[in-house]
Amino acid sequence: xxxxxxxxxxxxxxxxxxxxxxxxxxxxxxxxxxxxxxxxxxxxxxxxxxxxxxxxxxxxxxxxxxxxxxxxxxxxxxxxxxxxxxxxxxxxxxxxxxxxxxxxxxxxxxxxxxxxxxxxxxxxxxxxxxxxxxxxxxxxxxxxxxxxxxxxxxxxxxxxxxxxxxxxxxxxxxxxxxxxxxxxxxxxxxxxxxxxxxxxxxxxxxxxxxxxxxxxxxxxxxxxxxxxxxxxxxxxxxxxxxxxxxxxxxxxxxxxxxxxxxxxxx
Numbered sequence: 001x002x003x004x005x006x007x008x009x010x011x012x013x014x015x016x017x018x019x020x021x022x023x024x025x026x027x028x029x030x031x032x033x034x035x036x037x038x039x040x041x042x043x044x045x046x047x048x049x050x051x052x053x054x055x056x057x058x059x060x061x062x063x064x065x066x067x068x069x070x071x072x073x074x075x076x077x078x079x080x081x082x083x084x085x086x087x088x089x090x091x092x093x094x095x096x097x098x099x100x101x102x103x104x105x106x107x108x109x110x111x112x113x114x115x116x117x118x119x120x121x122x123x124x125x126x127x128x129x130x131x132x133x134x135x136x137x138x139x140x141x142x143x144x145x146x147x148x149x150x151x152x153x154x155x156x157x158x159x160x161x162x163x164x165x166x167x168x169x170x171x172x173x174x175x176x177x178x179x180x181x182x183x184x185x186x187x188x189x190x191x192x193x194x195x196x197x198x199x200x201x202x203x204x205x206x207x208x209x210x211x212x213x214x215x216x217x218x219x220x221x222x223x224x225x226x227x228x229x230x231x232x233x234x235x236x237x238x239x240x241x242x243x244x245x246x247x248x249x250x251x252x253x254x255x256x257x258x259x260x261x262x263x264x265x266x
Contacts, residue, residue, distance in 0.1 A: 003049070003063040004256040005079060007070035008113065009136040010159075011231060012036045014052050015253050016063070017260075030056055031253065038072050042081035049082070060086070067260045069093040069112040069252055089265045093255075099262045101148035113252050114141050115149060120255030121227050122147040125246055128224040130211050132204055132244070133251075134232025136160050140207040145219040153207050158200040158232060162192055180237040197237050205242045212243070227251060 006013045015031045032052040037044060050060040066083045068091070070076040076092060083090035091097060095107035098115040100122065113133065121129040121143050129143040134157055141152030156164065159177045166174040175192045183198055185191030208226055215224050228244045229251035239247055248254070 001058075001062050001064050002257070002260055003053075003060075003066045004253050004260070005049075005066065005068045005070070006113065006116075006252045006256065007036055007068065007072050007075040007079070008231075009038075009071055010036055011135075012048075012075070013253060014049060015250075016053060016056070016058055017257055031250065032056070036072055036075060037078075038074060040074070040078060042078040042085075045075065045078040046082045049079075063088060065089045065091070065260065065265070067091045067093070067256045067263075069116045069256055069259075071111050071113055091260065091263050091265050093259055097263055098259060101146070103144070103148050104151045110149070111139075114139055114152070116252050116255035116259060117141065117227075117229060118143045118147075118149040118255075119258055120248075120251045121225075123258050124251075124254060125225050125227050125248070128215055128219040128222055130208055130215065130224050130226045131251070132208065132226065132228045132233075132241075133230040134158070134200070134204070134228070134235075134238060135230040138200065138204065138230075138232070140204065140211055142211050142215045142218075142224070144215070145222055150215070150218065152211065155203055155207070158196040161199070162196050165192065177235070179235065180240075197235075200232075201237060201241050208241075208243045 002017045004015045012034050066088050068079050093112040093116045095102045117131045121131050127147050128145045131141045133139045136157050138155045138157045142150040144150050162175050165172050175189050178193050181193040183194050185194045225245045226243050227246045229248050233249045
């Protein structure tokens, strides 16, 4: 059994997949979520993972391999330590381990989630592709016709924008991101949500348009498929962003299954 872990800035997602499912990069099945334990020790991460698996009647002792995409260094260190002391083969996504060309100036600095998303988009949805990941940060990345990661853009995600306004202004309140608000907010909370939701949608649409134009030049005019993923992709307004072809909230986990099937294990 393979344990796939996607450790984002805000949320850690884990899924257990049978080895026989890996070659086809099947759906990871039931997924479990927890707040990312950014300051946790290896012991605490081990307890967290065992608890998440226990929700579905499994235990960490059932796991035979671990694959990880993490943008939180301390979580990477902790998961690696858990795998080592349990003598489990461990594969962490990076520019050195993800089987695709990375055509940027400093490949080692590219987030693991962005690379795994590019891999999943290329293998599961086709190329050229644009991957939009709406989370704590929103990324819009280009995948070339040959499957290479070409780079992209990074912006603040909608909840982060709301949090920044609350922390950097004297009177604006902290607001949780909701569904699809009215554009003309009738109070401060509605106005903040409107700005966060439709400002994000507009920013993503503009970035997709510009990336598409540059990518077309690099791909002999071929139209890229646009894949939307991340926690924000599950919100009702996200699917209405112009130009989106596929909504695949579990793209990163599916990419980890591809990496597990194609990557080099230590």
